[in-house]
Amino acid sequence: MATKTKGRIAPQIDEEFLTETFAEQLASGQVSDASSSNTILPQLVSPRGQPARINRCVWKSITLADPNAQGLQLQDAHIEDSDLANISLNGSLLERVEILTTRLTGAICVEAQLKSVLFRECKLDFALLRMARLQQCVFERCNLTDADFYGADLSGTIFRDCDLSRADLSQSKLFRADIRGCRLDGVRGTPITTDGLLISPDQAALLITLFGIRVEW
Numbered sequence: 075m076a077t078k079t080k081g082r083i084a085p086q087i088d089e090e091f092l093t094e095t096f097a098e099q100l101a102s103g104q105v106s107d108a109s110s111s112n113t114i115l116p117q118l119v120s121p122r123g124q125p126a127r128i129n130r131c132v133w134k135s136i137t138l139a140d141p142n143a144q145g146l147q148l149q150d151a152h153i154e155d156s157d158l159a160n161i162s163l164n165g166s167l168l169e170r171v172e173i174l175t176t177r178l179t180g181a182i183c184v185e186a187q188l189k190s191v192l193f194r195e196c197k198l199d200f201a202l203l204r205m206a207r208l209q210q211c212v213f214e215r216c217n218l219t220d221a222d223f224y225g226a227d228l229s230g231t232i233f234r235d236c237d238l239s240r241a242d243l244s245q246s247k248l249f250r251a252d253i254r255g256c257r258l259d260g261v262r263g264t265p266i267t268t269d270g271l272l273i274s275p276d277q278a279a280l281l282i283t284l285f286g287i288r289v290e291w
Contacts (some may be wrong), residue, residue: 082210083190085150085170087130093132118143
């Protein structure tokens with residue numbers, strides 16, 4: 075598992091206790107201490123259509139039978155080398171989750187809550203995170219081109235060597251966020267706050283123009 079990064083809490087998973095009963099448990103709408111690999115996961119909702127609750131799980135090289143996972147509660151999870159393109163996580167809660175080298179193109183996370191989530195080398199182009207709330211989250215070397223962060227609370231979020239080209243930051247909160255080393259070509263919109271935002275020197279001229287900052291001598 076990846077190491078803890080600047081306040082982010084890593085997943086609490088003991089892989090020795092994991093079983094391969096993920097699909098069987100999911101039929102009840104609740105899953106704990108299970109793994110799944112090299113397979114297609116069934117719809118991530120309960121048989122009655124209620125949001126699923128998943129705790130202490132590992133997914134490797136999986137795809138989804140159905141992208142609908144609205145309201146999902148996912149805690150202490152590790153996801154790697156998977157294809158979750160177009161997954162719908164509206165109103166979901168992800169807490170202490172690591173997502174590595176996974177495709178999330180077009181993921182829909184409107185009003186989702188992400189706490190201590192790490193995205194590393196993921197493809198998140200065209201992801202929709204409108205009004206999402208991120209706490210202690212880290213994006214490392216991710217493709218976030220054309221991502222939509224309208225109204226998202228990105229306070230304290232770390233974007234490390236990511237591609238944010240053409241991302242929409244309108245009405246977002248970037249309080250003490252860190253975007254140093256990120257590509258920002260064509261970034262759109264004006265955040266509500268940029269207090270304490272960390273940027274690299276080469277980004278200064280672009281962001282001054284983008285955010286309408288006046289420099290006077």
